[in-house]
Amino acid sequence: MSERPTAPPLLDVRDLTTRFITPEGVFHAVEGLSFQLERGESLGLVGESGCGKSTAMLSLLRLLPAAGRIVGGQALLDGTDLFGLDESDMRAVRWHRISMIFQGAMNAFNPVRTVGAQIAEALVFHGLAQDRGEAQPRVDELLEMVGITGARGSQYPHQYSGGMRQRAMIAMALACSPQVVIADEPTTALDVMIQAQILELLERLQRELGLAVILVTHDLSVVAEVCHRVLVMYGGVLAESCEVDGIFNQPLHPYTRRLLAAFPDLSRPEGKLVSIPGYPPRLNALPPGCRFAPRCEEVHERCLQERPKPRQVLPGHWVACHLHEAGAANDRT
Amino acid sequence: MPRAFRPRRLPEVGVPGRGAGMMKPTARWRERLASVVRLFGRNRMGLVGLAMLGLAIGVAVLAPWIAPYDPETTGRVTIDDIYARPSAAHLLGTDDGGKDVLSALVYGARVSLVVGFAASLISMLIGGSVGLIAGFYGGRVGNLMMRLTDIFLVIPDLPLMIVIVAMVGPSLWNIIIVIGILGWTGTARIVRSQALSLKERQFVLRARAIGAGNFHILRRHIFPLVLPLIVTNTVLVISLSILEESTLSFLGLGDPTTLSWGGMLNFAFTRGAISTGAWWALVAPGLGIVWVVLGCTLLGNALEEAFNPRLQSHHLQGEERMIARPAQPGASDA
Numbered sequence: 001m002s003e004r005p006t007a008p009p010l011l012d013v014r015d016l017t018t019r020f021i022t023p024e025g026v027f028h029a030v031e032g033l034s035f036q037l038e039r040g041e042s043l044g045l046v047g048e049s050g051c052g053k054s055t056a057m058l059s060l061l062r063l064l065p066a067a068g069r070i071v072g073g074q075a076l077l078d079g080t081d082l083f084g085l086d087e088s089d090m091r092a093v094r095w096h097r098i099s100m101i102f103q104g105a106m107n108a109f110n111p112v113r114t115v116g117a118q119i120a121e122a123l124v125f126h127g128l129a130q131d132r133g134e135a136q137p138r139v140d141e142l143l144e145m146v147g148i149t150g151a152r153g154s155q156y157p158h159q160y161s162g163g164m165r166q167r168a169m170i171a172m173a174l175a176c177s178p179q180v181v182i183a184d185e186p187t188t189a190l191d192v193m194i195q196a197q198i199l200e201l202l203e204r205l206q207r208e209l210g211l212a213v214i215l216v217t218h219d220l221s222v223v224a225e226v227c228h229r230v231l232v233m234y235g236g237v238l239a240e241s242c243e244v245d246g247i248f249n250q251p252l253h254p255y256t257r258r259l260l261a262a263f264p265d266l267s268r269p270e271g272k273l274v275s276i277p278g279y280p281p282r283l284n285a286l287p288p289g290c291r292f293a294p295r296c297e298e299v300h301e302r303c304l305q306e307r308p309k310p311r312q313v314l315p316g317h318w319v320a321c322h323l324h325e326a327g328a329a330n331d332r333t
Numbered sequence: 334m335p336r337a338f339r340p341r342r343l344p345e346v347g348v349p350g351r352g353a354g355m356m357k358p359t360a361r362w363r364e365r366l367a368s369v370v371r372l373f374g375r376n377r378m379g380l381v382g383l384a385m386l387g388l389a390i391g392v393a394v395l396a397p398w399i400a401p402y403d404p405e406t407t408g409r410v411t412i413d414d415i416y417a418r419p420s421a422a423h424l425l426g427t428d429d430g431g432k433d434v435l436s437a438l439v440y441g442a443r444v445s446l447v448v449g450f451a452a453s454l455i456s457m458l459i460g461g462s463v464g465l466i467a468g469f470y471g472g473r474v475g476n477l478m479m480r481l482t483d484i485f486l487v488i489p490d491l492p493l494m495i496v497i498v499a500m501v502g503p504s505l506w507n508i509i510i511v512i513g514i515l516g517w518t519g520t521a522r523i524v525r526s527q528a529l530s531l532k533e534r535q536f537v538l539r540a541r542a543i544g545a546g547n548f549h550i551l552r553r554h555i556f557p558l559v560l561p562l563i564v565t566n567t568v569l570v571i572s573l574s575i576l577e578e579s580t581l582s583f584l585g586l587g588d589p590t591t592l593s594w595g596g597m598l599n600f601a602f603t604r605g606a607i608s609t610g611a612w613w614a615l616v617a618p619g620l621g622i623v624w625v626v627l628g629c630t631l632l633g634n635a636l637e638e639a640f641n642p643r644l645q646s647h648h649l650q651g652e653e654r655m656i657a658r659p660a661q662p663g664a665s666d667a
Contacts, residue, residue, distance in 0.1 A: 063541055091544040100542050107535035112557045118536075121553070122543045172539075 008079065009036035010212050011060075011180055016073035018052075018059045025284040029055040029068070031236045034310070037180065042206060042213045044227035044244070046220060046259075048280050052236040053216045054103070057182045061098060062090055077180070096126045099178040103185040105169035109157035115168050116153025119143070122175040142171040146201060163194035170201065174209070181206075184216045199226055220263055224248060232256050235281045235291035238310050242317035252319045255292045290322070298323060379635020385628030389621075393442040400436035404592065416611035426613040428597070429604040437592055438617050444593035445575050445625060448509055452574035455513025456520060457567050463517065464524025465559065469532050469551055479525065486518040491580065498586045505588040508581060512574045520566045524559050531555050561636075568633025572626035579622055594618035 014034050020027040030052040037043050045053050058064050060075050060082065075082040077097060085093065102108035109118060119142060120135035129135035140150030146167040157165060166186060173181050183202065187195040203226055206213050215227055223230055224244060231241040232253065240253040251257045258276045265271055278295040287293055293303040302322050310320040373380045392399055401424070414431030417423060425434040463482065467475035494511050501507045531537065532555065540550050581587055582595025583602070601607075601614035 061542055063538060091546065094542050094544040096544065100539075102535055102539055102542075104535065108539045110536045110540075110554050110558070113553070121540070121545070125544050125549075 008076075010039045010041075010078065011037040012074075012076040013037075013060070014074045014076070016056060016059060016075065017071050018055055018064065019069050019071055020065075020067045020283075021069055022067050027283040028286055029236050029283055030059065033073075033233070033236075033238055035231050035238070035241060037212050037214065039179070039212055040206070040210045041229065042203075042215060042227045044223035044230040045214055045216045045233065046218065046223055046230060047233035047239075048218060050280060050283075051233045052283075053233055054184055055236075056233070057100070057184060057214065057216055060182070061094055061100060063094075092126070095122050095173075095178065096176045097178055098180040098182065099173040099176065101166075101169050101173045101181060101183040101186045104189055105165040106157070106162065106189075108169055109165065111157055114154050114156055115160065116143075119153070119168070119172045119175055122172065126176050128176060138175070142175055143168065145174070145205070146171045162190055163197065166190060166194075166198055167201065170198070170205070174205065174211075177209070178211070180212045180214065182214045182216065185218070186215070187217070187219070187222060195222075202226065220260065232259070235286065236283060237291055238318070238320055239292065240317075240319045240321075241310075242314070246314070246317050250314075250317075252313060252317065252324050253292075253321050254296050254298050254323070258295075258297075290320075373635065376635045378631045382628045382631025382633070382635060385624060386632055389442055389446060389625050389628060392439055393446050396439045396443055400433075400439040402433040402436040404432060404436050404440050416606065416609050416614065419613055425617050426611065428611075428614050429600055429606065434597075434613055434617050437597055438594070438621055441592055441594045441597055441618060442621065442625075444505070444588070444591050445578060445595075445622070448505070448512065448578040448593070449571045449575040449625070449629075451509045452512035452516065452578070453567050453570040455510065456516040456570045456574070457563060459514065460517030460520030460566070461524055461559075461563050464521040465528050465551060465555065467521070468525035468528025469547070469555060471529075475525075478521075482518050482521050485515065486522075490515050490577070494577070494581060495584065495586060498581060503581075503586050503588055505591060508578060508586075508588060512577050516570055516573060516577070520563065520570065523562055523566065527559050527562055528555055531558055564636050565633045568629045568636070572629045575622060575625055594621045 013036070016030055016033040017028075018030040020029055033052075033056055035043070045056070047053050055064070055068070058068070059070050062070070062082065064070070070083055073083070077093070082090065082093065109115065116136070116139045117132060119139045120129065120132050123129040123135040123138055124131060129138065136153075139153050143150050143153055148164060148167060148171070152160075157168075160168060170186070173183075186202065187198050190198065199222060202213065202215075205211065213226075215222065217223060227244050229242065230244050230247045232239045232247070232255065234255050240247070240251070240256045247256060248260065251260055255276075258274070261274045262276060264273055276295055281287060281291050281294070287304070289302070289304040289306055290296070290299075290308050293299050296303065300322070306322070308320045308322045308325075310318045311325060312318050313324045373383065397403075410431035414427055415429060417427040417431070419426040423433050423435065425438065428434055428437065463478050467478040467482075494515060497511050498508060501511075532550075537550055537554055540554050545553075578587070578593060579595030579598065582593045583599045585599055585603075587593055587596045587599070595618070597618040598615060601611070601618075606612075606614040
């Protein structure tokens with residue numbers, strides 16, 4: 001990425017490869033994923049269910065399930081490789097530098113402990129408060145930041161509504177003033193009004209606190225609303241990555257195009273809703289060539305044999321597709 | 334590397350912190366205590382259980398002042414004193430040795446309660462830690478622990494208990510230990526299965542993402558959720574331990590220096606209480622056992638409710654108040 005003369009990116013992920021080693025075989029969940037995240041930037045991570053979005057994010061925090069193995073790659077946070085840290089240093093990074101808003105806040109709270117106590121937990125862990133009592137002012141402040149009265153911190157999660165729980169989850173994620181917040185489908189299972197409210201809150205907090213946010217979602221409208229850049233994943237690999245306008249105005253990868261076509265268009269109510277025929281590849285039995293080839297309409301001989309590498313075909317626009325190699329004069333950076 | 338991750342000072346963001354939500358730990362405890370008191374007010378059966386158990390404990394502690402006769406002293410016994418009917422002198426009659434049944438009952442509460450509490454404490458410590466460790470850490474150690482549990486589970490308790498007590502000798506502490514180390518298997522299995530399911534929950538992942546280690550997660554996130562299970566189990570094991578001690582004593586394997594309720598039953602049964610129609614010598618210790626076991630169970634259920642905040646919500650209560658009707662003139666006011 002030669003056209004970025006400024007300081008190195010806040011988070012620089014290079015060739016992240018994560019596999020699940022199970023008795024049923026090896027699942028290639030994430031393969032050679034690279035991306036950069038600038039300070040204060042909002043990056044959308046889009047893809048179908050099971051394409052490796054969450055796995056990639058959990059890999060960054062090194063919180064994979066027991067069968068998960070990070071087999072290659074680097075994740076440089078301010079120049080420090082997260083995969084090279086020992087476990088105690090990694091624990092210091094978690095939440096303090098990178099925090100996460102979990103999918104379905106309902107389950108991310110311990111039902112028998114008060115919300116305030118659980119937010120205070122993070123503060124006490126990272127030495128920002130000596131004990132629960134000392135953490136209290138900050139807990140109140142965090143809750144009020146997301147529009148919850150501080151007094152409700154002494155209530156239990158089941159006394160909150162769904163939207164409140166999600167907001168409390170956001171408050172918790174911000175507890176230690178992290179630089180990077182990973183929001184893993186923060187708006188699933190919420191109705192449209194609450195969804196808009198949560199996204200607005202996220203956007204506002206990002207602006208005010210200068211956070212870098214990775215928004216994991218399968219909802220393209222969310223991405224269009226909130227994100228600066230988009231990264232489309234398919235079958236564990238990067239398909240396309242560019243500025244948010246580029247994805248919607250000039251999608252290059254056939255998968256991105258089909259994905260946009262599969263999105264209902266309200267301006268053309270008579271238009272038929274198209275789906276992509278077939279299923280995402282099984283991650284333990286991947287096709288030898290391009291992973292999208294079996295479902296691609298523009299497939300040709302080479303796609304079935306050779307895996308396309310991500311190339312920069314336009315400034316800041318990366319695509320992993322054989323169709324777009326002709327225009328890639330400045331590839332291989 | 335350690336320098337790089339030193340905590341930064343918190344930036345001032347959003348609304349400045351308020352002090353109103355502050356709660357000192359003592360205040361929190363007071364509030365929790367108040368909620369327990371409120372709960373007993375709502376849960377009458379729990380209150381009954383507490384009263385029953387409290388009475389039994391009170392009687393056991395104050396035995397020397399309550400019992401009309403000292404069971405240790407041996408006076409002159411005539412033929413009329415043996416299995417004498419209940420009378421003013423002996424409210425619950427006398428036993429085969431011509432001694433007061435009421436006094437034996439009062440002193441027997443001490444033995445039964447000490448055995449019940451001590452043995453179940455041992456069971457809980459073993460069962461709880463085995464279950465938590467096997468469930469949370471799993472792996473080879475967990476498997477080994479569970480196979481051990483299986484072995485303990487399939488061996489019939491009573492014959493093994495009889496063999497062990499016969500070998501080590503029937504003293505009070507031997508009986509407590511034997512009951513304790515044979516009674517933990519059920520708890521271990523239940524706690525393990527709960528820990529297994531809890532550790533997969535998302536809040537555990539969230540706690541890990543916060544930077545928590547295994548021990549912290551076990552202590553702060555898994556244990557509070559397993560606690561109600563352990564508490565109810567403790568209560569069950571207390572009553573089981575009392576029953577087991579009674580069984581051993583009934584079979585003649587009790588501590589010969591103390592007389593427990595099971596021992597009273599044993600003497601009454603083997604020395605002709607049934608053939609002479611001396612029902613009081615059998616019914617009194619039998620009711621004593623039932624009293625304590627029932628009290629434990631009622632109390633346990635109420636405690637479970639107190640420890641589990643989910644059960645405290647009002648979803649299942651106050652159905653009659655759920656629909657707020659405007660007050661009608663002439664309608665009977667509840």
